[in-house]
Amino acid sequence: MDTVTSDRPPVPPIAGAPPPETDATPSLSTRPQPAKRSVLTWFRELTIERRILAGFSLVFIGILIIGAVSYRNTTILIENSRLDTRSHDLLQLLNNVDTAMDEAENNHRRYLVTGEVVYLQSFRSLAEQKPTYLKYLKDLTAGSPVQEARVDQLQKLIEQQINAETGAIAKRDGGGFEAVRRIALEGVAKRELAAIHRIIAEMESDEHQSLRRRLGESTLSTTNTIVLLALGALLQLVLLASVYYLIRHDITARKKVATELQLRGELLEAANKELEAFSYSVSHDLRAPLRHIDGYASLLNKAVGETLNDKAKRYLQTISDSAKQMGQLIDDLLVFSRMGRQEMLHTTVNLDQLIKTILYDLRLDLQGREISWTIDTLPEVPGDPVMLRQVFVNLISNAIKFTSTRPVAKIAIGVERKSAGEITVFVRDNGVGFDMQYLDKLFGVFQRLHRADEFEGTGIGLANVRRIVHRHGGRVWAEGIPDQGATFFVTLPTRRPRT
Amino acid sequence: MTAAKPILLAEDNPRDAELALAAMEEEHISDKVVLCHDGAEVLDYLYCRGQFKSRLKGNPAVVFLDLKMPKVNGLEVLRTIKSDSSLQPIPVVMLTSSREEKDLAESYALGANAYVVKPVEFHQFLTAVKELGTFWGVINEPPPEGSASTN
Numbered sequence: 001m002d003t004v005t006s007d008r009p010p011v012p013p014i015a016g017a018p019p020p021e022t023d024a025t026p027s028l029s030t031r032p033q034p035a036k037r038s039v040l041t042w043f044r045e046l047t048i049e050r051r052i053l054a055g056f057s058l059v060f061i062g063i064l065i066i067g068a069v070s071y072r073n074t075t076i077l078i079e080n081s082r083l084d085t086r087s088h089d090l091l092q093l094l095n096n097v098d099t100a101m102d103e104a105e106n107n108h109r110r111y112l113v114t115g116e117v118v119y120l121q122s123f124r125s126l127a128e129q130k131p132t133y134l135k136y137l138k139d140l141t142a143g144s145p146v147q148e149a150r151v152d153q154l155q156k157l158i159e160q161q162i163n164a165e166t167g168a169i170a171k172r173d174g175g176g177f178e179a180v181r182r183i184a185l186e187g188v189a190k191r192e193l194a195a196i197h198r199i200i201a202e203m204e205s206d207e208h209q210s211l212r213r214r215l216g217e218s219t220l221s222t223t224n225t226i227v228l229l230a231l232g233a234l235l236q237l238v239l240l241a242s243v244y245y246l247i248r249h250d251i252t253a254r255k256k257v258a259t260e261l262q263l264r265g266e267l268l269e270a271a272n273k274e275l276e277a278f279s280y281s282v283s284h285d286l287r288a289p290l291r292h293i294d295g296y297a298s299l300l301n302k303a304v305g306e307t308l309n310d311k312a313k314r315y316l317q318t319i320s321d322s323a324k325q326m327g328q329l330i331d332d333l334l335v336f337s338r339m340g341r342q343e344m345l346h347t348t349v350n351l352d353q354l355i356k357t358i359l360y361d362l363r364l365d366l367q368g369r370e371i372s373w374t375i376d377t378l379p380e381v382p383g384d385p386v387m388l389r390q391v392f393v394n395l396i397s398n399a400i401k402f403t404s405t406r407p408v409a410k411i412a413i414g415v416e417r418k419s420a421g422e423i424t425v426f427v428r429d430n431g432v433g434f435d436m437q438y439l440d441k442l443f444g445v446f447q448r449l450h451r452a453d454e455f456e457g458t459g460i461g462l463a464n465v466r467r468i469v470h471r472h473g474g475r476v477w478a479e480g481i482p483d484q485g486a487t488f489f490v491t492l493p494t495r496r497p498r499t
Numbered sequence: 500m501t502a503a504k505p506i507l508l509a510e511d512n513p514r515d516a517e518l519a520l521a522a523m524e525e526e527h528i529s530d531k532v533v534l535c536h537d538g539a540e541v542l543d544y545l546y547c548r549g550q551f552k553s554r555l556k557g558n559p560a561v562v563f564l565d566l567k568m569p570k571v572n573g574l575e576v577l578r579t580i581k582s583d584s585s586l587q588p589i590p591v592v593m594l595t596s597s598r599e600e601k602d603l604a605e606s607y608a609l610g611a612n613a614y615v616v617k618p619v620e621f622h623q624f625l626t627a628v629k630e631l632g633t634f635w636g637v638i639n640e641p642p643p644e645g646s647a648s649t650n
Contacts, residue, residue, distance in 0.1 A: 287596040287619055288512060295518040295621040320621070327619030334598070 048250045056245035059236055068188045068231040073225040080214040089496070090140040094200045097133050097154075100126050101161065105189055108165045112172050112184035120169070127162055134158075147206060150199050157196050161189040272341065279337045286330055294323040325458075327331050329446070332460035336445060339467050344384045346496060351378035351392075351425065354385070355413060358393050365400060368410065376414035379423060382496045387468045394461040395427040395488050401455055402431035417490060422474070423494050428487040434480040442478055464489075506636045507544060509535045509576065510594075511568045518621070519563075522628035528636050542579060545586055546579065558589050561635035564611075566595040566596025566602055568598035574605060582611035588642035590635055594628075 043051065057424065104126040111119035117467035134155055168188040172180045187193075297319045355375060381388070394412070404407030409430065416424040434442065434449050441447040445467040448459040465488075469476040473493045480486035507527065510516040516534055523529035535541045541564070543549035547556065562580070566573040575592065580586045592613040593606045606614050615631060618624045 021509060287597075287617070288515065290619050291617060291621065292514040292518070293597075294619060295521075296516070296627075298621040299518075301522060322619050330619075474632060 003059045012454070013231065019096065032111075041473065048246065050450060051246055051286075052243055055239060057245070059239050062232055062236050062239065066228060069228055070225055071204070074223040076221050077218050080218045083214060086140055087211050090137075091204055091207055093133070093140065094137055094204055097158075098197065098200050099135070100129065100133070101158065101193060104165065105161070105187060105193050108323055109187055110171065110186055112168060112180045113177065115177065121166055123162075123169070127166075141203075147203060150203055154196065154199050157192045157199070162194070163193040164188040164192070180183070190389050212411065232340065236454050275337070276341065279334055282330060282334065286353065287327065290323045290327050290330075294327075295322050303480065319406060329458050332458045333445075336460055336464055336467065339387070339390075339464055340471075342387075344471060346382060347385060349383050349385045349388050350380050351388075354389055354392060355396075358389065358396055361391075362396065362400065365397070367405070369400070370407065371400070371403070371411055373410040374410070374412040374414070378413070378415060378425060379418075379494070381423065381492045381494060383472050391465050391468050391490065392427075394465050395490070398461060398488075399427055399429035399486075401457070402450075404432075404455075405432060406430060410485075421493060421495055422491050424488050426489050430485040433482050433484050433486045434478075435482050436480060439478065439480075502555070504531075504636075505533045505543065506531050506532050506632060506640060507559040507562045508533065508543045509562065509564050509573070511536065515617070517581060518624065519553075519601065519628050523632045525625070526633055528632050531560075531636055532632075535568075538573065539568045541576050542571060543582055544578065548615045556575065558586065560592045560640070560641045561592060561639070563592050563594045563631065564605075566593060566597055567605060568574045574602075574609065577611060579610045590641065591600050592635060594630060594631070 041056070046054065084142045093138045096136075096177040100122075103122040107122040109120045110116070134151070137154065138148070141151050165188055168180055168183055171183070177184070299318050301308075301313070301316050304318075309314070357380065360374075396413075399411045400409070403411065411430075412426075412428040414426060414428075416426045418424070432450070438449050441449065444459075446459040447463075448457065466476050469490055469492070475491045478486060478487065478488045503544055506523075507517060510515065510519060512615060516536075520529050520532060523532055535543065537543060540550075541562065544551045544554070545558070549555060562576075562641075564573040564576055568576075573595070577591055577593070580589060580591055587610075590612040591610070592615060593602075593611050594615050594617060595597065596617050598616050614633075615627060
C-alpha cells in the first residue's frame with residue numbers, strides 16, 4: 001500500500017467541514033466568517049481535476065436527494081389514495097347496513113300487523129347478509145382501534161335487533177295479531193336501531209375526517225415535491241454551469257499554454273538556427289585573421305629573424321603563440337557549441353571497454369610518468385558512445401594532467417554507488433586538487449582554477465563534461481582538497497530516457 | 500612531367516593568397532599558380548573567357564577552392580565543374596576554414612576530390628599547402644587532355 005501521509009483525503013464539500021483546525025485554543029471571537037473563508041480557500045487550493053470532481057459529486061448528491069424525497073412523497077400519495085378508496089368503500093357499506101337495518105325493522109312491523117309473508121323478506125335477507133356485512137366492516141376498519149370498537153358495538157346491536165325481531169315474529173306466528181298488537185305499534189328494536197344510527201353516523205363522520213386529513217397531507221406532499229424539483233433543478237443548473245465554466249476556463253488556459261509553448265518552440269528553433277549560422281561564421285571568419293597574424297609573424301621572422309635581438313624575437317613568438325591560443329579557444333568553443341546541438345545517438349555504451357580504449361589512446365601522454373591505476377569493473381549504460389568518450393577522456397586527462405607534479409600519481413576509477421535507475425562513476429586522483437569554494441566555477445566555460453603557466457588547457461573540458469552529462473539526463477559534481485587531490489562524480493541514468 | 504599544367508588557386512582573401520603563394524614559393528612551384536579572386540574568375544578561366552580569353556588551352560592540374568567567395572561561391576563552382584563533362588576530371592581540392600559537417604558532406608556529395616581545413620598555425624598551414632601543391636601539382640598525374648567521357 002502506498003499511502004502518502006501528507007496527502008489530505010479529499011473532503012466532500014457537501015459536508016461543509018472546515019479543514020482541521022490547527023489553532024486549538026478556544027476563542028470566543030470565532031465568527032462564522034473565517035470558517036466560510038477557509039472552505040473557500042480549501043476549494044481554491046484544489047487542483048482543477050478535484051474541483052470538477054467536487055462539482056460533479058455535488059450534482060450527483062443533489063440528484064440522489066431529490067430522487068429520495070420524490071420517492072417518499074409519491075409513496076405517501078399512493079398510500080393515501082389506497083386509504084381513500086377504503087374509506088369510500090366503508091362509507092358505502094355503512095350506508096347499506098343502515099338502510100338494511102331500517103328496512104328490516106319497518107317491514108318486520110308490517111308483517112306483525114298484516115301477517116303477509118312477503119314483508120318478511122327484508123328481515124330474512126338481513127339475517128342472511130349479517131355475517132358478510134360484519135366481515136366487510138371488520139376488514140375495512142382493520143388498523144383503526146376506535147372504528148374497530150365501534151364495529152364490535154355495532155355487531156352486538158345488530159344481533160340484539162335481529163333477536164328481538166325473531167322473538168316478535170315467533171310470538172305473532174303463535175298468538176296472532178292480538179299477541180303482538182302493542183309491540184307492532186311501537187316497534188320491538190327501536191332503541192337498538194337508534195343506537196345503530198348513532199354509531200354509523202359517528203363512523204361516517206370519522207371517515208370523512210380522515211379523508212379530509214389525507215387530502216391535506218397529499219396536497220402538501222405534492223406541493224413539496226414540486227417545489228423541491230424546481231429548486232433542485234435550478235441548483236443543479238447552477239452547479240453544472242459552474243462546472244462547465246471551470247472546465248472551459250481550464251481548457252482555455254491550457255490552450256493558451258499550448259499556443260505559448262508552440263510559439264516558444266518556434267522561437268527557440270529560430271534562435272538555434274541563428275546560433276548555428278553564428279558559429280559557422282565564427283568558425284570561418286574568425287580563423288582567417290588569426291591565420292594571417294601567425295602567418296605574417298612567421299614570414300617576418302623568416303625575413304628579418306637573423307637581425308633581431310632576443311627581445312624582439314620573443315615579441316614575435318608571443319604574437320604567434322597568442323594567435324595559436326586564440327585559434328584553440330575558437331575550436332574549443334565550436335566543439336562546445338556543437339556538443340549542445342548535435343543529435344544524440346541512443347545506444348548502449350560499455351564503460352569498461354570505453355576506459356580501456358581511452359587509456360590506450362592516451363598512452364603517449366603517459367610516457368615518463370609513474371601512475372598507479374585502480375580501475376573497477378564498470379557497467380554498461382545507455383548513451384552516445386562518442387559523447388561519453390569525451391566525458392571520460394576529459395576526466396582522465398585532467399587526472400593525468402593535475403597529478404603531473406606528483407612523483408607517483410594515483411588515479412582510481414570506479415563505481416561509487418548504484419541505485420535503482422542510476423549509477424555514479426567516479427574518477428579520483430591525488431593531484432593538486434582544488435578549493436571547494438571555487439566549486440561552482442569548475443564546470444563553467446573557460447573557467448580555470450590554475451594559472452596558464454602551471455597547467456595548460458583552455459578551460460572548456462569540464463564545461464563539455466557537464467553539458468554531455470546533462471544531455472544524458474545525469475548529474476556531475478566534484479570534491480577536492482587543495483594539494484591532496486580531487487574526485488569527479490558522474491551520475492548517469494541506467495534506463496533509457498523517454499524522448 | 501606535368502610542369503606545364505598550372506595550379507588554379509581560388510582565394511578571395513589577398514593575405515591568404517599571399518601566404519599560400521609564400522608556401523608554394525618554398526617548393527618552387529609558385530610560378531605555376533594562377534590566382535583567381537572569386538568563383539566567377541575561376542569559371543572564366545576554366546571556360547577561357549573574359550580576362551582569360553587568350554590563355555593557353557587546357558585544364559589546370561588541380562583547382563584549390565575556397566568555400567566562401569564573392570560572386571560565385573566554392574560549392575557553386577564545384578557543382579559547375581563536376582557537372583560539365585569536359586571539366587569533370589579536374590581534381591578539385593576544397594581549401595577552407597570551415598570544419599562544419601554540412602560543408603564537408605555537401606562538398607563530397609558534389610564530387611570534391613579532397614577537403615582540407617586551413618590550419619590556424621602558420622607552420623601547419625605552410626606544410627599543408629606545400630604538400631598539397633607538390634602532391635596535386637607535381638606528383639599526381641592529372642587526367643589526359645580530352646579524357647572527358649563523351650557519353
